[in-house]
Amino acid sequence: MTVLSADQLTFSYDDQKPAVFKKLDFKIENGTFGLLTGPSGCGKSTLFKLLAGLYPQYGGQLLTGKVTLDGQNIAEIVPFARAGKVAMLFQNPSRQFAMRTVQEQLQFALENLQLSPIEIRQRISAALTELKLEKFRSRQLTTLSGGEQQRIALATILAMDSEIILLDEPFANVDPHGRQQLLADLKKLQQTRHKTILIADHDPSGYAGIADRLYHLSVHAEQIERLPLKNLQLAATTNVAVNYQSLNKGSLAWQQLQLAIGPRKLLTGSNFTLPEGQLGLLSGANGTGKSTLFAAICQQHDYQGSITFQQKSAQKFKLKRWADLVGIVFQNSSDQFISLKAASEINLSAKASHHPEYWTQTRIDQAITSLNLKNVLDQVCYQLSGGQQKKLQLLSMLVMAPPVLLLDEPFAGLDAESLAAALALIKQATKALQLSILIISHQRLGVVETMDYELQLSQQQLTLLQKDGEQKDA
Template identity: 80%
Template sequence: MTVLNAQQLTFSYDDQKPAVFEKLDFKIENGTFGLLTGASGCGKSTLFKLLAGLYPQYGGQLLSGQVTLNDQNIAEIVPFARARKVAMLFQNPSRQFAMRTVQEQLQFALENLQLNPLKIKQRITATLVELGLEDFRSRNLSTLSGGEQQRIALATILAMDSDIILLDEPFANVDPAGRQQLLLDLKRLQQYHQKTILIADHDPSGYAKIADRLYHLGPHAHQIEELSLTKLPLKNISMTAVKPKSLNLGKLTWRQLAVAVNSRKLLTNSDFDLPIGQLGLLSGANGTGKSTLFAALCRQHHYQGTLTFQKKEAEKFKLKKWAKIVGIVFQNSSDQFITLKAADEIALSAKASQHPEYWTNNHIKQAIANLNLTNVLDQVCYQLSGGQQKKLQLLSMLIMSPSVLLLDEPFAGLDIDSLAAALALIKETVQSLQLSVLLISHQRLGVVDSIDYELRLEQQRLTLLGKGGVTASD
């Protein structure tokens, strides 16, 4: 039996700022499947890194208390021995990878556990087969979608066969079907392989028959409260398509658009006019090409067909000019930041805003307050929580206000209140400035009610969903 216990933890990233935790106690019950909830920025990821033994060695300072693994201070256990007992999946899957291909990544992780070559080979094959990922064995990690990377990162953790598995927002970029299957896979590990699993997730849907512990980390992060499982929603969010309203005439249009990655076709013969003053949802399973389509619309990926803005072909715009017309919020927030501190990031966006008359100082301050970012303005962008980074990234791009804005998984890592505030700000900006905004989000809970239309990408076709389903490809 493996016992992981946090005792009287007081942890801080900076001497000059309040501690993230003060005398926090938490014990993971052996053999349980737990869900940890809490607002964005409350310290869930920090707690996981402490439990995995990554902090304070790689960040911050432990001012009091300790984490023990089988009654031994986890900081005193050598990494490979520690990883055999406790494994952690990071919120950003790309930070988990050190190798080029899926096979190489899994092999590297298992070699670090000092397993013999035959056992490594057997375990890689067994994991890929169990998760239905055999076809990914030779794939280059850099060519995978965010959701596919998430699944491979999870496969790496599961292949390590650790007794305790900590998963930080593991389904943020995973489609609903994949999410439910992975939850079932994890439940099977808990039940039949006696694993202890703890997941930090802002979306509680799907856990009602899976989790047997529900924890909540409060806003002041002094203690973790165990809640009744009856607080979990019994039903998953409906997958009913968003019925489109009357779509407004758009400025960005494409005709016979085709997109591929190497020899793999993702989209063929697509025609669409992106509506102005309305918010659209681009849906589809992981790996269908949603992010690649966004890259093509930004002219950062090759495409075939005709792409125009105000009836002028995209190729006739210089790339610098096109970037001011079509903006994108990247899936990984840290890829977006240009400056070091949050306040500087917002100031830079305000300086470059295409609608300074709308984004006044008072309006920006109000938006910052609504997103609960006021107290992090003097912090380094890269040290913010995943949810705080998402909100900062989104606000910065909304302040820029390009005519067309593409949002790639802008709500990953956001609690329900942050999600509502972000959506309200997007809708207000879209309608006030008559922007064309299209977003990718696998999370439908709390999102679909704010959407004006939905495009589904599947089988190389882009379809406008609604009553009867109207194709946007013909």
């Protein structure tokens, strides 16, 4: 029986900053399925990296306490032996990959455990089969969607056969069906292979009947609170629908748009005009091509057909000018930042804003406060929590206020309060500045109620969903 515990942990990233938590005690109960909740920036990811033995070796400083694995200080255990006991799935799966293809990535991970070639082959096949990912074996990791990458990262963890599995926001970019399937897969691991599972997630929906432990971590906490499981029943996902509106006219449109990745077709014959002053939701399962559509609109992916702005072909614009008209919030926040500090990132956006009359310093300060970013402005962007990075990234692009703004999973890792604040800012700017904003989000609860229309990408077709349930080709 593997025992993993944190004793009297006080951890800080910087001598000049408050500790993330102070004298924190936490013991993972063997064989349990736990859910850890808490607001953005409270330290969930930090705790997981400490429990996995990654910190303080690769960041920050442990001021008091220690993490022990079967009674031994985890920092003293060699990495391959540690990984055989405790594995962690990162919030951003691409950071976990070191190789080109799925097969190569799984093989690399298992070679680091010093397994024999025969056992490596057996484990790879078993993991891919169990998660129904065999068809991805030869695929290049860079061609996979965020949700598909997350499933491959989970397959890697499964192949490693670690006794304790830590998953940090594992469903942030996964569609609802994939989320429930992964939860079922993890529950099966717990029940049939006696794994210990601990997941950090802002969204508690879907865990009723799955998780048997519920924990809550507060900002600057000294203890992790154990909550009753009945709280999970209250968080059950309800059916919500977009408040469909009649569409306005807009400047950006596409005609007979066709998309593909290699031989795989993603979209055929689509026509649509992004309305101004309205929020749109782009939905669809993982791998259908939503992010690829955004890349094509940004002139970063080949396409057939035409994309126009004010009836002028996108291909007649210089790329720099097009990027000024069509902005995008990337799925991975750290890919967006161009400044070291959070305050500098926002200041640069303010200087380049299309609407400085709207984004006054007073309004920017109010937005910073509503997003709870005031205390992190002098921190390095890359050292912020995943949720804080998302909020900083979103605010920076909203302040830029290009006529068209595409948001790719902007709410991943946000707690309910942060989500509400972010959506309020997006809605206000959209209406006030008559922006055309289209959002990819697999999270529906708390999101779709704010949307004015929904486009669904499925089976190579882009469909405008109507209020009465009818569908119309887009």
